[in-house]
Amino acid sequence: MKEFIKIENVYYKYYDNSDNFALKGIDLTINKGEFIAVVGHNGCGKSTLSKLLNSIFIPTTGTITVDGIDTKNDDKLFEIRKKVGLVLQNPDNQIVAGIVEEDVAFGCENLGFRPQEIRERVDYALKAVDMYDYRLHSPEKLSGGQKQRVAIAGIIAMKPECIVLDEPTAMLDPKGRDEVLNTIRELNKKLGITIVLITHYMEETILADKIVMMNDGAIMLSGTPKEFFSDVELLKRYRLDVPQVTELCYKLKGCGYELPDSVLDEHECVEALYKLLSNYNELL
């Protein structure tokens, strides 16, 4: 896979005269088309990192390149922002217009596309997040999940190569969360958009190709979901959550029962427990 974002030994502090670094030596390569989930406590530097990915912040030391362009390069600022779009936690803070399609068009208008091009991009984006039928609605009347999908469409319309989402589901109800996650997964699988998803919900990370855990400004752990959730004790020591099914199977396995490593979803858990319980029945 081709390298897309390359973060090399990045340190970042908010105030020049402070000794307090929010990021302390981050090294991370994100490949094109990859889906990365970033987890960690409040204050661990996740959101700071997300803002460094599209040049809202510039590393204090170290380098970040997006598709080969250094994010320090002021002349290429718009090019970087076109490549990497950012979606934030609260959809209400990101919606600017009174009609869904106007809101989605906002980014493209600022990029100076012709009206016909904007029309095409807006329709494409709304279809990608499955909100085309709502294009003439007022965003005010939409549910949380729908609003967040409109916010994502606004980014899609700019046809970015990568979307960074900073806790996009924190304020949503369970259905809204499912909608947004399905959308993210489709964008990744069907359109090949690189995804960086920052979240506190561990159930959401199992969709990713790779999970990265941050602690106190540094990357502590990373791996595929299977690798990442294999040591439940370690994750608990960092006071991270584990999906309920993963924890249950881990505990049973700890008692010597035969179960697969890192069970991640409900289906897998049901199958494993069913096998375990029915084997016991046969023995008797």
Place this chain on the structure above:
Amino acid sequence: MSIIKAENITLMYGAGTSFEKTALDNVSFEIEKGEFTGIIGHTGSGKSTLVQLLNGLMKPDKGCIYLDEKNIWKKPKQIRNVRFRVGLVFQYPEHQLFEETVYKDIAFGPKNMGLEEDEIDRRVRQASEFAGLKEDKLMLSPFDLSGGEKRRAAIAGVIAMDPEVLILDEPTAGLDPLGRDALLSGIEDYHRSRNKTIILVSHNMEDVARYCEKVLVMSHGKKILHDTTESVFTRSDILEQNGLRVPQIMKVMSELKQKGINVDTSIMTVDKAFIEIINLLSDK
């Protein structure tokens, strides 16, 4: 004896305009003294509106709300007392911190109640402890706290008024697992040790299953269910129709049951599921 009783309450937003919307539609329920109740429902189901009615921030268009069997709007001039007795923590309460120090911010409520200095001091310290805020933070500016600490300071400010009923509207949105557990177990302590009535509005079904004794389900402004937590979560059909979900473990249990394994399908937590499965395995 019920501490809070809602009788046929209806509330409209924008009544008489073309934007008229029924936020609450003929809702009735009773909450017993000392109960820990969860309120769940999709975004826009009326949860936040409902809790604002319970402490007299809004007045229902129809119907009555009783606190200790007294209609709270009988003497509108004394509604302030209702607000001292029914403490409401809004969504994102940290946005409402305003004093110079954390101490002063927490003391603001008790001060307005006209309490003596000594009593105010006692309450500020006790409330901070329940909210999990360390003593050395009290003299800092609220803006020097981390996100999780700010949230705790804001909650301490409500607990300091020693309300009989404490209502929290999505207190854990955006908090990391560590912060979420600390906050909820602090609230549970407050509930147990002081026999306080707690109402928790949440989108997190696992949290509701773990902490709440009763659950009230709202959908499109109507009350759909109000029962013990176990019975509410056994109605997965109704919950799913209304944009909600059941905790992961419960889903696994009911699928195992469908496959012919005799498990208790009212189990919602990892610990209980673990014991259930160990028992099944050792019974044989």
